[in-house]
Amino acid sequence: xxxxxxxxxxxxxxxxxxxxxxxxxxxxxxxxxxxxxxxxxxxxxxxxxxxxxxxxxxxxxxxxxxxxxxxxxxxxxxxxxxxxxxxxxxxxxxxxxxxxxxxxxxxxxxxxxxxxxxxxxxxxxxxxxxxxxxxxxx
Amino acid sequence: xxxxxxxxxxxxxxxxxxxxxxxxxxxxxxxxxxxxxxxxxxxxxxxxxxxxxxxxxxxxxxxxxxxxxxxxxxxxxxxxxxxxxxxxxxxxxxxxxxxxxxxxxxxxxxxxxxxxxxxxxxxxxxxxxxxxxxxxxxxxxxxxxxxxxxxxxxxxxxxxxxxxxxxxxxxxxxxxxxxxxxxxxxxxxxxxxxxxxxxxxxxxxxxxxxxxxxxxxxxxxxxxxxxxxxxxxxxxxxxxxxxxxxxxxxxxxxxxxxxxxxxxxxxxxxxxxxxxxxxxxxxxxxxxxxxxxxxxxxxxxxxxxxxxxxxxxxxxxxxxxxxxxxxxxxxxxxxxxxxxxxxxxxxxxxxxxxxxxxxxxx
Numbered sequence: 001x002x003x004x005x006x007x008x009x010x011x012x013x014x015x016x017x018x019x020x021x022x023x024x025x026x027x028x029x030x031x032x033x034x035x036x037x038x039x040x041x042x043x044x045x046x047x048x049x050x051x052x053x054x055x056x057x058x059x060x061x062x063x064x065x066x067x068x069x070x071x072x073x074x075x076x077x078x079x080x081x082x083x084x085x086x087x088x089x090x091x092x093x094x095x096x097x098x099x100x101x102x103x104x105x106x107x108x109x110x111x112x113x114x115x116x117x118x119x120x121x122x123x124x125x126x127x128x129x130x131x132x133x134x135x136x137x138x
Numbered sequence: 139x140x141x142x143x144x145x146x147x148x149x150x151x152x153x154x155x156x157x158x159x160x161x162x163x164x165x166x167x168x169x170x171x172x173x174x175x176x177x178x179x180x181x182x183x184x185x186x187x188x189x190x191x192x193x194x195x196x197x198x199x200x201x202x203x204x205x206x207x208x209x210x211x212x213x214x215x216x217x218x219x220x221x222x223x224x225x226x227x228x229x230x231x232x233x234x235x236x237x238x239x240x241x242x243x244x245x246x247x248x249x250x251x252x253x254x255x256x257x258x259x260x261x262x263x264x265x266x267x268x269x270x271x272x273x274x275x276x277x278x279x280x281x282x283x284x285x286x287x288x289x290x291x292x293x294x295x296x297x298x299x300x301x302x303x304x305x306x307x308x309x310x311x312x313x314x315x316x317x318x319x320x321x322x323x324x325x326x327x328x329x330x331x332x333x334x335x336x337x338x339x340x341x342x343x344x345x346x347x348x349x350x351x352x353x354x355x356x357x358x359x360x361x362x363x364x365x366x367x368x369x370x371x372x373x374x375x376x377x378x379x380x381x382x383x384x385x386x387x388x389x390x391x392x393x394x395x396x397x398x399x400x401x402x403x404x405x406x407x408x409x410x411x412x413x414x415x416x417x418x419x420x421x422x423x424x425x426x427x428x429x430x431x432x433x434x435x436x437x438x439x440x441x442x443x444x445x446x447x448x449x450x451x452x453x454x455x456x457x458x459x460x461x462x463x464x465x466x467x468x469x470x471x472x473x474x475x476x477x478x479x480x481x482x483x484x485x486x487x488x489x490x491x492x493x494x495x496x497x498x499x500x
Contacts, residue, residue, distance in 0.1 A: 049452040
């Protein structure tokens with residue numbers, strides 16, 4: 001099935017960074033970032049029923065597969081937006097993955113990383129740039 | 139340009155997420171596919187299934203034509219108002235489509251899949267030359283399915299009292315025509331319910347009456363998880379023109395008697411029956427975390443065979459993943475599925491998971 005463009009009323013907070021594979025990135029201070037999936041992504045996936053998250057201590061390069069999110073409809077891979085070490089993952093998602101649908105930018109965060117090179121953040125997309133990348137999808 | 143049903147504007151008003159479904163712009167869900175699924179299992183919900191192909195078969199030769207065209211025998215319908223599920227086979231015994239057949243006043247009505255519409259019509263017309271029949275596509279009809287334990291009582295609140303009484307007495311898997319409305323106590327969800335075929339111009343009225351009576355809409359997403367829990371085949375997944383119905387759990391739909399009824403594909407399917415099938419369709423349960431999907435592979439260590447999932451999804455009723463898989467007949471009852479390079483244990487069992495709101499296995 002192919003989505004047809006509909007009216008989108010999804011949020012894309014301007015204080016976050018993004019990648020075009022639909023992850024958002026929030027700076028938590030001390031070189032640590034948290035990562036989740038965007039409102040646009042959860043809206044496209046529909047009811048999320050399962051997430052696969054990286055483990056604490058995993059060393060990831062930017063673009064590495066870090067996990068997966070599955071809705072009733074489809075599976076989607078999650079990628080590390082920058083290089084670094086996984087320092088935490090959101091255990092609450094194991095029993096209540098639907099949090100991702102309700103609070104994609106809050107309680108629905110996936111995992112946290114300690115960045116190897118904070119300068120990599122400059123390569124990420126702004127909210128505006130991410131929105132225009134999703135418009136290209138349609 | 140995608141085709142639209144007469145209920146298209148109603149879906150937009152109800153904030154449906156619309157998708158391209160085989161050339162039709164159809165509602166996938168209206169907010170939550172899982173909530174819609176639960177509505178059908180616990181109360182009821184309504185589906186727009188107007189994209190389905192409705193074809194009336196009329197004329198002196200209608201009965202003998204269908205006796206030739208279909209693997210199940212529409213003569214079983216003659217004395218009753220029962221609905222009949224059948225496959226339409228090709229000469230090689232593969233499934234061209236699956237369909238429902240009903241008796242109407244002056245002939246028969248078939249309801250076929252939408253994705254196979256053009257091919258079905260072409261096949262049916264090509265096979266009709268020796269018969270005195272009229273094959274009439276009913277694009278002027280819409281179809282609304284109301285499914286769930288409360289479906290019939292909800293519909294009774296909005297139809298004429300007389301009609302309501304008749305609907306209450308209509309046995310499961312039977313149908314009746316009242317005026318220009320065709321009511322069938324059938325469905326694709328494993329629940330009680332009705333499928334109503336009616337003039338397209340009346341579809342909006344019925345849809346909003348049902349809405350006002352408290353019936354919520356459900357989309358194609360919930361329709362798929364409901365049929366999967368019920369263990370019902372989906373054309374193009376569990377069967378296609380290269381699949382024998384005997385390898386798709388559909389042996390029960392073939393009317394072998396009378397022996398002199400020469401239906402298309404009979405010779406081929408009889409040969410498979412004599413020889414025995416190599417594979418079967420089984421149900422797959424995975425209580426581990428993750429979701430089964432079509433095309434994933436299943437391995438059975440004990441019997442050293444493997445097979446492939448034809449459908450897979452999350453079962454909202456059970457709370458874990460289920461699927462259907464085509465496996466060698468010797469597969470056994472345990473296996474492993476490979477998901478993103480990792481193997482997870484699965485149980486193989488009869489392909490029926492949920493009926494009438496309840497799990498069907500221990």
